[in-house]
Amino acid sequence: METKNDKKANKNNVDEEVKKKQEMPQNKKKNEKKELSIEDKLKETESKLLRTLAELENQRRRFEKETKEAFEFGGFNFARETLALLDNLQRARVSIKNDEILKNSKDLEKFLKNIEVIEKDLISIFEKNSIKKIKCLKEKFNPNLHQAILEVENEKEEPGIIIQEIQPGYMFGERLLRPSFVAVSKKKTPVSKEKNEKK
Secondary structure: OOOHHHHHHHHHHHHHHHHHHHHHHHHHHHHHHHOOOHHHHHHHHHHHHHHHHHHHHHHHHHHHHHHHHHHHHOOHHHHHHHHHHHHHHHHHHHHHHHOOOHHHOOOHHHHHHHHHHHHHHHHHHHHHOOEEEOOOOOOEOOOOOEEEEEEEEOOOOOOOEEEEEEEOOEEEOOEEEEOEEEEEEEOOOOHHHHHHHHO
16 A cells, blocks of 8 residues: 555656656757857857947948038028028118118218128128028929919919019028028919909
8 A cells, every 4th residue: 555655755756757847848948059069159149240230330320420410400590590680681771771761861871881791791601601592583483492472463474483582592501491482473364254253
């Protein structure tokens, strides 16, 4: 007859065998890793090194691109704000020139010439820093460079041609700093059509 101790011993032996069977695949995996040849290890290390070098190269290129863009377009917002200064200077010149009280002043011409000198200096500074005015009069309307404020009926020009510049636009290098606000020509609608549409 089996005693309680014998039963326990048998059960322990069975448990140990089950554990060994379960651990065997894990041990095999460990042994397989240990059994990698030096050549395989070298190939694995070489591929890791190549991936790391590729990542470093991509990071270097990204950094160079960001640095170049920061250098080229770092003053973009400053340039946009400075345009308001030029606009206000031009408006002031026109306003002073048309003022009825100041028209009779002896020094008006000197004052206007001084404003023009400041305006020319500012435009010169813009051009030195790659800020250029967009030419638009008599050009075909381009939505990437121009913003149409009004359409004017015009028989002399074909539709879509800019006939008036309301506010000048500027480029900052290859980027649009501000679009030109313009008036664009359109075909004159016949009078008979207008009357029919109103009815």
